[in-house]
Amino acid sequence: MTTLVTQLSAVPTARGRLPVLGHSLSILRNPLDFMDSLSEYGDIVRIYLGPRPAYLVTTVELIRHISLNEDLWRRDELAESIKEICLNSVNILTGKEHELRRRMIAPAFKQARLAEYAVITAEIADKWADGMRDGSDVNLMESIHSLVLETVSSTLFTGDFTEHAREQIRIDIPWLLTEVIRRGSLPARVRKSRLVANWRFARRSARLRAAIRAVVVAYRLQDADRGDVLSALIRHTDKATGATLSDDEIIDELILVMAGGVGSQASLLGWILHETMSNPVVAAKVYGELDEIVGSGPVEPQHLASLPYLRMVVRESLRMWAPWVSTRTADGPVTLGDVTLPDGAIVAYSPYMVHRNDDYYENANVHDPERWSADRVSSAEKSASLTFGIGPRRCPGNHYSVLAISLQAAAFFTRWRPVPDANFVVTPSNKDFVLSPSKLPVRLARR
Template sequence: MSTATFPLIERKGHWLTGCLRAFREDRLGFLAESARIAPIVGFRLGHRRVYLISHPDLIRDLLVTKHRHLARDPLVRRILEKTLGVGLLTSEGEEWKRHRRMIAPALHLQQVRGYADSMARRALALTERWHDGQQADVEQEMDGLTLSIVTAALFRVDSTTHTATVAATVPALQAIATRQFDRLLQIPDWFPTPEYRRQRALSDTLGRIVLEAIHRRRASGADGGDLLTMMVHMTDAETGARLSDEEIRAEVLTLYLAGYDTTALTLTYVWYHLARQPEIAARFHAEVDAVLGGRPPGFDDLERLPYTRMVFKEALRLYPAAYLMVRAAAEPFDIGGHRIPANSVLMTSPYAMHRHPDLWEDPERFDPDRFAENAERRWHTFKYFPFGGGPHICIGNQFALVEGPLILATIGQRYRFALMHPNQQLELEPQITLGPKGGMPLRLHRRTPAREAA
């Protein structure tokens, strides 16, 4: 725990709205600029009092040492509950502990190991549908792939009939949630606005897909060896309680949605930078060719693919899908030598920290060599934290760190990616997750692994 006093600087804004307009119009720029101003920056978003925490020691205090002083931000919780119900991202206290305790074993690294072959098979199947010279929105391609993987690996549900529905529904819900978060005045849920009705309809669509799967599993009694089976049959070792259908629905939706969109975005950014930087692409392709020789990768290959993992980690650094973490002060507490009033909003931004010039050399440059020889093990824990930290660290982080490199290695043996035109630029769109504005159009070029060609 840090006992030092850190500077706290106030950002002034409009007398009524505070910094809401600047936050809404350029959220990423506002966060990055504020992080460079001081380790603690105070400002208002409408009537809400906010503190942005931007020093590794203080972020550790916030997420680890003093997490008991924090609660879900009421606004974020309200918005997410309308889509997900009460699950890991929205529950609190003992309820959250019980759910986390029951679900965590299904996402332990040894359990994830059993999903690896399915990940590679589905990535290979995707490449077999592509053709040389094809133009594609790679974000959509990665969305479909990771959606099929998380469905098969975690729920053993055939996603083919639902992929298009889910892929269209999630971005629409994200756009609605972002607008709700940015509003100066919140509209009561009981007021039947067209936006609220659409949000409810979209959420009900996702809920029906999941509840149908739960009911089929209960009716069959079959053990699919997956998370859904575990949730249907498990009892809490401490309380003996079981999860209700609605609780399972909320957890499935939470993991289902969080488990595909975030990894798909990271993969999208990798392909974009490999298309922009041929020297990095050449080194990546050479590694997967040398290690795999044309065969699909497996879990045990990951240690032999260090550069592939470095490329994935660097994309997580520059483009953390969870670019902003928001909590609320459940009670007054001290951090960095300052008293934080109850009900204040506490924010920290992996995006801003991962691009902070005091922490990174040439922070805007995509450079996988930052992670050479597992360099992150020697860093401050909260210099690089794409999955958060403390008790609320992303429960699916091991799944993502296996899935991402396996997909890169599988696809990278058979395809390389090119920009649509030399001046193609990436524009980011921060909603609930950090996506590319307008998708990611790239050209696909078939390649043959070096040993396979020989």
């Protein structure tokens, strides 16, 4: 015990801790600046979520140790933040339950399914890009959120009878997602005291789950494969155990796909458009490649294989705007480097902070798509890539996410040469685990 106390006391505490609130206000107000400041403290730094300490690791080596040793951790903090909306989704399950659930949802993201989703995604993206007006002033983030909501809900389930559920998704998911981030950043005492916000969260969660449940029941009665995510989840039986997913388990996974899609995909697509518009050299190469391969459109899934520069732009944007935080809870004493943490200790890490560290990426704060070209990319850069996680917790929908935002970016730039508002400075907004551009005001010029 003396050794443990001595080790923990040697871990430095980040500056700016407030009574009761700890570092929660810094995290909520400006998470990127706060995260950027932490690497100077060494491999592990103590931060406070209210009165409770959390131990943030700053090196890829320790992050890989956390991610590749899943049996050492629980997901208590995340589970508490989302317990009304998701009861037992794959992102909060642990151990054998997590392994089984990953096997159960894997068929929804197999290559054959992705090919079907890609066709739907491309059609919606082309229609979205075609529907814009030449010379109009728009906030692209508003347009992007509508696009991603429609795309995600259209790949989840199909049919006229699903429209009520889709409407609830459009109404409730953005608000619920923002509230999850807020709940996760606040101390437990403060979170529990927010009676009205908590009531609204529970009410909206119940309303959304009820709308999705009606669709799940209808699918079971029809017993047909519609080529969507819900069909794959309903029809799969685990070969090793004979297990199938219950209605509540399916609802959990559908909501998880929606939350990840609507929040993260919209944010990442926004950054891809912003980074491309901000660099005339990058934009010229994107336009030239699209003109050669796609021409006047429409964009189709098979085009992506012939758009290597666009793929590098997407990958570089994913690097620069990776998730800003991820947490675990120690399941028993856990040793990280020279420090042993007690059972129940909160551990955090920031993919964003690692990706912006010059120790891992040369000129890390410069958007440089060609760092991913075959003659420049290094194995060290590949191993430091944390956008979708690594190990057992790697996002199961990562391939679809990249495919979707690549098609959407291609559809937009094939048709439009946007002119950003010179008087507006784009800043990150912390409404998701991937920070989103606050606004993207542009004037559209048809190409």
